[in-house]
Amino acid sequence: xxxxxxxxxxxxxxxxxxxxxxxxxxxxxxxxxxxxxxxxxxxxxxxxxxxxxxxxxxxxxxxxxxxxxxxxxxxxxxxxxxxxxxxxxxxxxxxxxxxxxxxxxxxxxxxxxxxxxxxxxxxxxxxxxxxxxxxxxxxxxxxxxxxxxxxxxxxxxxxxxxxxxxxxxxxxxxxxxxxxxxxxxxxxxxxxxxxxxxxxxxxxxxxxxxxxxxxxxxxxxxxxxxxxxxxxxxxxxxxxxxxxxxxxxxxxxxxxxxxxxxxxxxxxxxxxxxxxxxxxxxxxx
Numbered sequence: 001x002x003x004x005x006x007x008x009x010x011x012x013x014x015x016x017x018x019x020x021x022x023x024x025x026x027x028x029x030x031x032x033x034x035x036x037x038x039x040x041x042x043x044x045x046x047x048x049x050x051x052x053x054x055x056x057x058x059x060x061x062x063x064x065x066x067x068x069x070x071x072x073x074x075x076x077x078x079x080x081x082x083x084x085x086x087x088x089x090x091x092x093x094x095x096x097x098x099x100x101x102x103x104x105x106x107x108x109x110x111x112x113x114x115x116x117x118x119x120x121x122x123x124x125x126x127x128x129x130x131x132x133x134x135x136x137x138x139x140x141x142x143x144x145x146x147x148x149x150x151x152x153x154x155x156x157x158x159x160x161x162x163x164x165x166x167x168x169x170x171x172x173x174x175x176x177x178x179x180x181x182x183x184x185x186x187x188x189x190x191x192x193x194x195x196x197x198x199x200x201x202x203x204x205x206x207x208x209x210x211x212x213x214x215x216x217x218x219x220x221x222x223x224x225x226x227x228x229x230x231x232x233x234x235x236x237x238x239x240x241x242x243x244x245x246x247x248x249x250x251x252x253x254x255x256x257x258x259x260x261x262x263x264x265x266x267x268x269x270x271x272x273x274x275x276x277x278x279x280x281x282x283x284x285x
Contacts, residue, residue, distance in 0.1 A: 024280055026109050028071040030172075031060030032085065032099045033113035035078035036182060039269055040260040051091025052077035057266060059180075060111060062273035069109075075099040081117040082160045085167070100167055107172035111276060112227075113180040115161060115214055119153040125253075125262055128207065130200040138203040154213045158221060165225035176283065177227040178276055181215040183236040183264055185250055193242035196252040197262075230279050232272050239268070 031037060039055030046054045054076055055061070064072040077089055077096040089096040103110070128138035142149045168177055186192050186208050191201030199207060215233050222229035239249035241262060249268030251259045258265030264272065 024067060024284060026067045026069050026280075028104070028107045029060070029064055029067070029069045029073070029109040029111075030102045030107050030175075031058075031063075031072075031074045031076050031111050032102070032168075033076040033111070033180070034080040034117055035076075035260065035263055036116060037111070037113040037180070038074075038076040038078045038080075040078045040263060041256070042259045042264075042266055042269060046074075049077070049091075049094075049096065051093045052079075052089075052096050053260075054078075055269070057269060059269045059273040059276060062270060063111070063276055066273070066277060073102040075102040076113075079117060079122075080114065082114055082157065082164060085114070085164050100164075100171060103168065103171040103175075105172060105174075107175045109280070110168055110172060110175045110177045111180060111230075112164070112168070112177065113182070114164070115157050115218060116182055118157050118160070119150055119210070119214055121262075124150065124207070124210075128203060129198050129253075130194070130203065131198075133194040133201055135200055136202045136206075137200060139206050143206075150210045151213060154210065154217055157214070158217050161218065161221040162225055165221060165227055169226065176280070177225075178230050178279055179218055179222040179227045180230040180272065180276065181218045181233050182211055183232045183250055183268055183272070184238075184240040185211065185262055187240050187242050188237055190242070193252070196254045197241055198253055228279050228283050230272075230276050232275055235271065235275055236268065239271070 038052055039058030040053035042055040042057050044056045046056060054074060060074050080089055085100045086098050088098055127141060130137050186204050188208060192199055192204035219229045236249050239247055241248055241250040241252040245257060249264060249271055251261055251263060251265050253261045
Protein backbone atom coordinates (compact mmCIF):
# COMPACT_ATOMS: atom_id res chain seq x y z
CA UNK A 1 0.00 0.00 0.00
CA UNK A 2 0.67 3.05 -0.58
CA UNK A 3 6.11 15.98 -1.10
CA UNK A 4 7.20 17.63 1.42
CA UNK A 5 6.02 17.01 4.97
CA UNK A 6 4.40 20.00 6.64
CA UNK A 7 3.98 20.26 10.38
CA UNK A 8 1.06 22.58 11.00
CA UNK A 9 0.24 24.22 14.27
CA UNK A 10 -3.00 22.85 15.63
CA UNK A 11 -3.21 20.06 13.06
CA UNK A 12 -2.76 17.34 15.66
CA UNK A 13 -2.76 16.93 19.39
CA UNK A 14 0.53 17.66 21.17
CA UNK A 15 2.59 14.66 22.11
CA UNK A 16 3.30 15.69 25.69
CA UNK A 17 2.38 13.52 28.68
CA UNK A 18 -1.32 13.87 29.62
CA UNK A 19 -1.88 16.23 32.54
CA UNK A 20 -1.68 14.43 35.86
CA UNK A 21 -0.51 11.15 34.31
CA UNK A 22 2.21 9.22 36.06
CA UNK A 23 5.35 8.53 34.02
CA UNK A 24 5.33 5.22 32.16
CA UNK A 25 8.54 3.22 31.86
CA UNK A 26 8.91 1.07 28.75
CA UNK A 27 12.23 -0.67 28.24
CA UNK A 28 11.46 -2.59 25.06
CA UNK A 29 9.01 -1.88 22.25
CA UNK A 30 8.39 -3.64 18.92
CA UNK A 31 6.22 -2.06 16.22
CA UNK A 32 4.58 -4.35 13.65
CA UNK A 33 2.46 -3.45 10.66
CA UNK A 34 2.00 -2.13 7.16
CA UNK A 35 2.33 1.28 5.49
CA UNK A 36 -0.25 2.94 7.75
CA UNK A 37 2.25 2.34 10.55
CA UNK A 38 5.45 2.70 8.49
CA UNK A 39 4.65 6.16 7.14
CA UNK A 40 5.71 6.22 3.46
CA UNK A 41 6.76 9.62 2.08
CA UNK A 42 6.86 11.19 5.54
CA UNK A 43 10.40 12.46 6.11
CA UNK A 44 12.80 11.17 7.11
CA UNK A 45 12.81 7.71 5.51
CA UNK A 46 15.03 5.16 7.21
CA UNK A 47 17.74 4.49 4.62
CA UNK A 48 18.64 1.18 6.25
CA UNK A 49 15.25 -0.17 5.22
CA UNK A 50 14.43 2.10 2.30
CA UNK A 51 12.27 -0.50 0.55
CA UNK A 52 9.82 -0.46 3.46
CA UNK A 53 9.49 3.36 3.24
CA UNK A 54 9.66 3.50 7.02
CA UNK A 55 9.62 7.04 8.43
CA UNK A 56 11.45 8.25 11.50
CA UNK A 57 8.32 10.34 12.17
CA UNK A 58 5.81 7.49 12.09
CA UNK A 59 3.75 6.89 15.22
CA UNK A 60 5.94 4.01 16.49
CA UNK A 61 8.99 6.29 16.38
CA UNK A 62 7.07 9.10 18.08
CA UNK A 63 6.01 6.72 20.84
CA UNK A 64 9.54 5.37 21.28
CA UNK A 65 10.81 8.93 21.61
CA UNK A 66 8.04 9.92 24.00
CA UNK A 67 8.81 7.09 26.40
CA UNK A 68 12.57 7.15 25.74
CA UNK A 69 12.52 3.43 25.01
CA UNK A 70 16.09 2.08 25.15
CA UNK A 71 15.27 -1.00 23.05
CA UNK A 72 13.02 -0.10 20.10
CA UNK A 73 12.56 -2.15 16.92
CA UNK A 74 10.41 -0.76 14.12
CA UNK A 75 9.63 -3.78 11.95
CA UNK A 76 6.79 -2.09 10.03
CA UNK A 77 6.96 -2.23 6.24
CA UNK A 78 4.89 -0.72 3.46
CA UNK A 79 3.04 -3.41 1.54
CA UNK A 80 3.08 -5.87 4.42
CA UNK A 81 0.26 -8.39 4.75
CA UNK A 82 -0.52 -10.75 7.61
CA UNK A 83 1.68 -13.45 6.06
CA UNK A 84 4.67 -11.13 6.42
CA UNK A 85 4.39 -11.43 10.16
CA UNK A 86 5.75 -14.96 9.64
CA UNK A 87 7.72 -14.84 6.40
CA UNK A 88 10.18 -12.45 4.72
CA UNK A 89 8.83 -9.63 2.58
CA UNK A 90 10.67 -8.76 -0.61
CA UNK A 91 10.97 -5.00 -1.03
CA UNK A 92 12.89 -2.78 -3.39
CA UNK A 93 16.55 -3.13 -2.56
CA UNK A 94 16.26 -6.05 -0.19
CA UNK A 95 14.14 -8.14 2.14
CA UNK A 96 12.31 -7.23 5.34
CA UNK A 97 12.62 -10.15 7.78
CA UNK A 98 9.51 -11.80 9.25
CA UNK A 99 8.17 -9.11 11.54
CA UNK A 100 7.37 -11.44 14.44
CA UNK A 101 11.07 -12.36 14.61
CA UNK A 102 11.67 -8.94 16.19
CA UNK A 103 9.85 -10.06 19.35
CA UNK A 104 11.72 -11.32 22.40
CA UNK A 105 10.45 -12.91 25.62
CA UNK A 106 11.14 -9.65 27.46
CA UNK A 107 9.38 -7.32 25.00
CA UNK A 108 7.11 -5.05 27.02
CA UNK A 109 5.13 -3.14 24.37
CA UNK A 110 3.83 -4.20 20.95
CA UNK A 111 1.79 -2.17 18.48
CA UNK A 112 0.21 -3.88 15.49
CA UNK A 113 -1.60 -2.43 12.48
CA UNK A 114 -2.28 -4.95 9.73
CA UNK A 115 -5.01 -6.29 7.45
CA UNK A 116 -5.42 -3.54 4.86
CA UNK A 117 -3.29 -5.26 2.25
CA UNK A 118 -5.00 -8.58 2.91
CA UNK A 119 -8.33 -7.16 1.81
CA UNK A 120 -6.76 -5.31 -1.13
CA UNK A 121 -6.48 -1.65 -0.10
CA UNK A 122 -3.81 -1.00 -2.74
CA UNK A 123 -5.69 -2.94 -5.40
CA UNK A 124 -8.92 -1.04 -4.70
CA UNK A 125 -7.09 2.29 -4.73
CA UNK A 126 -6.24 1.59 -8.38
CA UNK A 127 -9.18 -0.48 -9.61
CA UNK A 128 -11.85 1.80 -8.16
CA UNK A 129 -10.58 5.03 -9.71
CA UNK A 130 -13.23 6.71 -11.84
CA UNK A 131 -12.21 9.14 -14.60
CA UNK A 132 -15.64 10.74 -14.29
CA UNK A 133 -17.80 11.16 -11.18
CA UNK A 134 -20.42 8.82 -12.62
CA UNK A 135 -21.72 5.32 -12.02
CA UNK A 136 -20.44 2.69 -9.60
CA UNK A 137 -17.35 1.15 -11.23
CA UNK A 138 -15.98 -0.10 -7.91
CA UNK A 139 -19.16 -1.88 -6.88
CA UNK A 140 -19.64 -3.17 -10.42
CA UNK A 141 -16.28 -4.88 -10.07
CA UNK A 142 -16.41 -6.17 -6.50
CA UNK A 143 -20.12 -6.96 -6.15
CA UNK A 144 -20.39 -8.82 -9.44
CA UNK A 145 -22.66 -11.85 -9.28
CA UNK A 146 -24.13 -10.78 -5.97
CA UNK A 147 -20.96 -11.66 -4.07
CA UNK A 148 -19.19 -8.98 -2.02
CA UNK A 149 -15.60 -9.95 -2.80
CA UNK A 150 -14.04 -7.37 -0.48
CA UNK A 151 -16.48 -8.23 2.31
CA UNK A 152 -15.48 -11.88 2.03
CA UNK A 153 -11.81 -10.95 2.20
CA UNK A 154 -12.46 -8.89 5.32
CA UNK A 155 -14.20 -11.76 7.06
CA UNK A 156 -11.38 -14.11 6.06
CA UNK A 157 -8.82 -12.01 7.91
CA UNK A 158 -10.30 -12.79 11.32
CA UNK A 159 -8.69 -16.16 11.90
CA UNK A 160 -5.34 -14.87 10.61
CA UNK A 161 -5.46 -11.89 12.95
CA UNK A 162 -6.30 -14.18 15.86
CA UNK A 163 -3.29 -16.28 14.95
CA UNK A 164 -0.93 -13.30 14.88
CA UNK A 165 -2.11 -12.04 18.26
CA UNK A 166 -1.75 -15.52 19.74
CA UNK A 167 1.78 -15.79 18.35
CA UNK A 168 2.70 -12.38 19.79
CA UNK A 169 1.51 -13.62 23.16
CA UNK A 170 3.53 -16.81 22.79
CA UNK A 171 6.74 -15.03 21.85
CA UNK A 172 6.37 -12.08 24.23
CA UNK A 173 4.15 -13.34 27.05
CA UNK A 174 4.53 -10.24 29.21
CA UNK A 175 3.95 -7.66 26.48
CA UNK A 176 1.08 -5.19 26.41
CA UNK A 177 -0.34 -5.43 22.89
CA UNK A 178 -2.15 -2.58 21.15
CA UNK A 179 -4.02 -3.27 17.90
CA UNK A 180 -4.53 -0.06 15.91
CA UNK A 181 -7.31 0.26 13.35
CA UNK A 182 -7.32 2.27 10.11
CA UNK A 183 -7.88 6.01 9.99
CA UNK A 184 -10.73 7.66 8.09
CA UNK A 185 -10.03 8.42 4.42
CA UNK A 186 -13.42 9.81 3.34
CA UNK A 187 -15.93 11.99 5.17
CA UNK A 188 -18.44 9.59 6.73
CA UNK A 189 -21.91 9.95 5.20
CA UNK A 190 -20.60 11.90 2.20
CA UNK A 191 -19.94 11.25 -1.47
CA UNK A 192 -16.24 12.01 -1.25
CA UNK A 193 -14.33 14.75 -3.01
CA UNK A 194 -13.81 13.79 -6.64
CA UNK A 195 -11.36 14.52 -8.34
CA UNK A 196 -8.96 14.89 -5.38
CA UNK A 197 -10.11 11.47 -4.27
CA UNK A 198 -11.01 10.18 -7.76
CA UNK A 199 -13.75 7.75 -6.80
CA UNK A 200 -17.32 7.97 -8.06
CA UNK A 201 -19.60 9.58 -5.46
CA UNK A 202 -21.94 6.57 -5.48
CA UNK A 203 -19.00 4.24 -4.76
CA UNK A 204 -17.76 6.17 -1.73
CA UNK A 205 -20.32 4.73 0.75
CA UNK A 206 -19.22 1.22 -0.27
CA UNK A 207 -15.55 2.05 0.23
CA UNK A 208 -16.28 3.57 3.64
CA UNK A 209 -18.37 0.54 4.62
CA UNK A 210 -15.53 -1.88 3.80
CA UNK A 211 -13.11 0.08 5.97
CA UNK A 212 -15.60 0.10 8.84
CA UNK A 213 -16.10 -3.64 8.37
CA UNK A 214 -12.34 -4.28 8.55
CA UNK A 215 -12.04 -2.13 11.66
CA UNK A 216 -14.84 -4.14 13.28
CA UNK A 217 -12.94 -7.37 12.62
CA UNK A 218 -9.82 -5.82 14.16
CA UNK A 219 -11.87 -4.77 17.21
CA UNK A 220 -13.35 -8.24 17.68
CA UNK A 221 -9.98 -9.94 17.28
CA UNK A 222 -8.40 -7.62 19.86
CA UNK A 223 -11.19 -8.33 22.33
CA UNK A 224 -10.89 -12.08 21.85
CA UNK A 225 -7.13 -12.15 22.25
CA UNK A 226 -6.40 -9.81 25.14
CA UNK A 227 -5.12 -6.89 23.07
CA UNK A 228 -6.08 -3.24 23.56
CA UNK A 229 -8.01 -1.90 20.58
CA UNK A 230 -6.99 1.62 19.52
CA UNK A 231 -9.78 3.29 17.53
CA UNK A 232 -7.85 5.67 15.29
CA UNK A 233 -10.80 5.73 12.89
CA UNK A 234 -13.25 7.48 15.21
CA UNK A 235 -10.75 10.08 16.34
CA UNK A 236 -9.85 10.87 12.72
CA UNK A 237 -13.39 11.63 11.58
CA UNK A 238 -13.37 15.15 10.19
CA UNK A 239 -9.66 14.82 9.40
CA UNK A 240 -9.97 12.63 6.29
CA UNK A 241 -8.19 13.09 2.97
CA UNK A 242 -10.96 15.36 1.64
CA UNK A 243 -10.26 18.08 4.21
CA UNK A 244 -8.13 21.18 3.80
CA UNK A 245 -4.40 20.80 4.33
CA UNK A 246 -4.65 22.40 7.75
CA UNK A 247 -7.18 19.83 8.98
CA UNK A 248 -6.49 16.53 7.26
CA UNK A 249 -4.64 13.62 8.81
CA UNK A 250 -4.49 11.62 5.55
CA UNK A 251 -3.46 12.64 2.05
CA UNK A 252 -5.63 12.56 -1.11
CA UNK A 253 -4.66 10.89 -4.38
CA UNK A 254 -4.28 14.23 -6.17
CA UNK A 255 -1.75 16.73 -4.75
CA UNK A 256 -0.61 14.85 -1.64
CA UNK A 257 1.61 17.16 0.38
CA UNK A 258 2.32 15.51 3.74
CA UNK A 259 2.67 11.82 2.96
CA UNK A 260 1.79 9.09 0.49
CA UNK A 261 -1.60 9.24 -1.26
CA UNK A 262 -4.42 7.64 0.76
CA UNK A 263 -2.16 7.30 3.80
CA UNK A 264 -1.67 9.14 7.08
CA UNK A 265 0.41 12.30 6.93
CA UNK A 266 2.66 13.87 9.56
CA UNK A 267 -0.29 15.24 11.54
CA UNK A 268 -2.07 11.89 11.32
CA UNK A 269 0.94 10.04 12.71
CA UNK A 270 1.16 12.48 15.59
CA UNK A 271 -2.54 12.01 16.33
CA UNK A 272 -2.28 8.21 16.36
CA UNK A 273 0.79 8.37 18.60
CA UNK A 274 -1.17 10.51 21.04
CA UNK A 275 -4.09 8.10 21.00
CA UNK A 276 -1.90 5.05 21.57
CA UNK A 277 -0.17 6.88 24.41
CA UNK A 278 -3.56 7.61 25.98
CA UNK A 279 -4.45 3.92 25.66
CA UNK A 280 -1.16 2.96 27.32
CA UNK A 281 -1.96 5.25 30.22
CA UNK A 282 -5.57 4.08 30.51
CA UNK A 283 -4.63 0.40 30.48
CA UNK A 284 -1.65 0.66 32.83
CA UNK A 285 -1.68 -1.99 35.59
